[in-house]
Amino acid sequence: MNEALLTDYLNLAALLFCMGLFAIISRRNTVAVLMGVELILNAANINFIAFSHYVTGHVDGHIFAAFVIMLAAAEAAVGLAIVLVVYRNFRNINIDSVSTLRN
Amino acid sequence: MKNKLIAGLSVLAAIVASSLLTTGEHPFFRAAAVATVTGAFGVILLPNIVRAALCLMLTFFGVAIFYVMLGADLLAAFQVLVYIGGILVMILFAVMFTQRRGEQSYLNPSKGPLTLIGSAALCGGLYFILRRIIATTSFPVRPERPIGSTVQAIGDHIVTSHVIPFEVIAVLLLMTLVGTVVLIKKEINAEEDALS
Numbered sequence: 001m002n003e004a005l006l007t008d009y010l011n012l013a014a015l016l017f018c019m020g021l022f023a024i025i026s027r028r029n030t031v032a033v034l035m036g037v038e039l040i041l042n043a044a045n046i047n048f049i050a051f052s053h054y055v056t057g058h059v060d061g062h063i064f065a066a067f068v069i070m071l072a073a074a075e076a077a078v079g080l081a082i083v084l085v086v087y088r089n090f091r092n093i094n095i096d097s098v099s100t101l102r103n
Numbered sequence: 104m105k106n107k108l109i110a111g112l113s114v115l116a117a118i119v120a121s122s123l124l125t126t127g128e129h130p131f132f133r134a135a136a137v138a139t140v141t142g143a144f145g146v147i148l149l150p151n152i153v154r155a156a157l158c159l160m161l162t163f164f165g166v167a168i169f170y171v172m173l174g175a176d177l178l179a180a181f182q183v184l185v186y187i188g189g190i191l192v193m194i195l196f197a198v199m200f201t202q203r204r205g206e207q208s209y210l211n212p213s214k215g216p217l218t219l220i221g222s223a224a225l226c227g228g229l230y231f232i233l234r235r236i237i238a239t240t241s242f243p244v245r246p247e248r249p250i251g252s253t254v255q256a257i258g259d260h261i262v263t264s265h266v267i268p269f270e271v272i273a274v275l276l277l278m279t280l281v282g283t284v285v286l287i288k289k290e291i292n293a294e295e296d297a298l299s
């Protein structure tokens with residue numbers, strides 16, 4: 001049984017990145033756009049871990065990925081709080097209809 | 104009946120498309136990759152936002168399997184604990200707070216067909232450029248890759264050589280906590296004033 005290669009992981013991360021980009025561009029619901037951001041962050045994490053495993057051999061990539069996960073948690077908390085505030089002010093969370101910060 | 108048929112066919116199409124798009128010989132890698140990409144297809148295509156969030160869970164589990172295969176045991180645990188246990192539950196809460204029964208905001212409509220085709224072409228083109236770059240670049244891959252526990256090494260590095268980013272992250276998390284409470288609390292006060 002042959003091992004999975006570095007390029008397999010890189011191709012998969014590229015695919016996940018492009019799908020997250022598509023979600024950010026094409027979705028209209030703000031929560032779905034945040035899900036696209038999560039997909040992109042996961043793609044970056046896969047690259048960090050793959051390079052750490054196949055190329056450097058240090059745990060530096062693991063530490064960067066851990067920081068990215070913590071930042072993703074902070075970003076999701078603030079983003080979803082903003083979504084809730086926007087919903088209370090505008091009564092919907094369509095990303096096109098929300099273009100002002102105060103009403 | 105017809106809707107269920109269409110749903111089943113689209114799930115089948117997503118699985119077939121993800122198995123065509125993912126490369127790799129290793130059967131375990133292939134299975135995890137198909138699960139991950141099928142979940143990502145669900146995230147970007149499903150009109151129902153709750154189902155999209157559940158598909159995101161499939162993607163997160165697939166990525167956790169990749170971490171295990173790459174010898175990142177602590178990161179796999181983080182992935183399951185933080186992403187699936189924290190972020191996904193928060194997303195589901197946000198979805199359920201912002202949906203009203205029978206309204207459009209629940210259904211998450213996509214934009215017009217021209218925007219969809221344009222963005223699909225943009226992202227597909229970017230994907231093929233990236234694949235091309237990955238295929239033509241030669242990476243200095245190490246011959247031997249021992250897999251062991253990484254927990255002690257990560258802990259040592261976080262409190263010695265990476266201590267400043269660690270402290271910055273700590274301050275950032277505190278700011279996030281306070282900022283989130285301030286954002287939500289102002290609204291609650293405003294609602295109480297409106298009620299009284």
